[in-house]
Amino acid sequence: MAHESQALRQPLTSPRLRRWIVSVVLAAICCVWIYPLLWMVSASFKSNAMIFANEGLIPSQPTVENYVKAWDQANIGAYFFNTLFVTVGSVIIVTIASAMMGYVLGRRRFPGRALIFGLIIFTLFVPQGYTIIPVFDLLTRLGIGQSLWGVMLATSGGSFVIFVLLFAGYFSQMPNELEEAAKMDGVGFVKTFWYVMLPLSKPIVVTVVVMQTLYAWNDFLLPLVITLANPAIRTLSVGVYAFRGENFVDWGGMTAASTITIVPVVILFLFLQRYFIDGLAGAVKG
Incomplete structure (x- = not known):
């Protein structure tokens, strides 16, 4: 009975595992794909000096001066x-x-x-x-x-x-x-x-x-x-x-x-x- 139960669960587990793997891979590709957009939005809240300081996506001192x-x-x-x-x-x-x-x-x-x-x-x-x-x-x-x-x-x-x-x-x-x-x-x-x-x-x-x-x-x-x-x-x-x-x-x-x-x-x-x-x-x- 144990072998039969495992055989029944296997077809359900394998497609689910494949979906998880595909989702993780696509999520990683999506993050790389949208990074330039995130960088642009982040840089819009920074001064030129802060942009070239390479401080990361989250600005340390955000400003809306660029938008004004x-x-x-x-x-x-x-x-x-x-x-x-x-x-x-x-x-x-x-x-x-x-x-x-x-x-x-x-x-x-x-x-x-x-x-x-x-x-x-x-x-x-x-x-x-x-x-x-x-x-x-x-x-x-x-x-x-x-x-x-x-x-x-x-x-x-x-x-x-x-x-x-x-x-x-x-x-x-x-x-x-x-x-x-x-x-x-x-x-x-x-x-x-x-x-x-x-x-x-x-x-x-x-x-x-x-x-x-x-x-x-x-x-x-x-x-x-x-x-x-x-x-x-x-x-x-x-x-x-x-x-x-x-x-x-x-x-x-x-x-x-x-x-x-x-x-x-x-x-x-x-x-x-x-x-x-x-x-x-x-x-x-x-």
């Missing part, structure tokens, strides 16, 4: 609201436009559909640096080359292609009965998309919102080029770079500004991570 200096003197407060304007605007534009295009590509069969898909995928291999000059020239011709509207419009095209493919994959797996029922009720193509299909794609919508927010909030190259002639419309990523002088780097102010930049997107992801993962899983499945 970054928000007021370095104009990070204004850059924060510039970034918020650009991010919110680009999220609205990209979500609606990519959802409409993804719906057509995912649900309709028409001549040239494969060619359009091929051209869309081809644009993924074009580096951003090659498109900056045409984008800037287009914004200048439209008269918004030195305004936040121009930054917002330019940012909206950065990762647009990926979102179209995500929506197309998600919409393609939806049952045809939904559209057939809408047609029987006399609902047209546009209303079917807006009132039936789009509400059902909430996970992918949240995924696009999170990804576009991360992209627009952290984009550096496009805002840097567009805001060169008008520093007042700088975004946070460009404003943080301004802490790097020719002969001196204000590490305390830079880490404080970086913390201000990162905290909002971290909070957003923590609230929406479940929908984000569901949306990616659904798009890949489709």
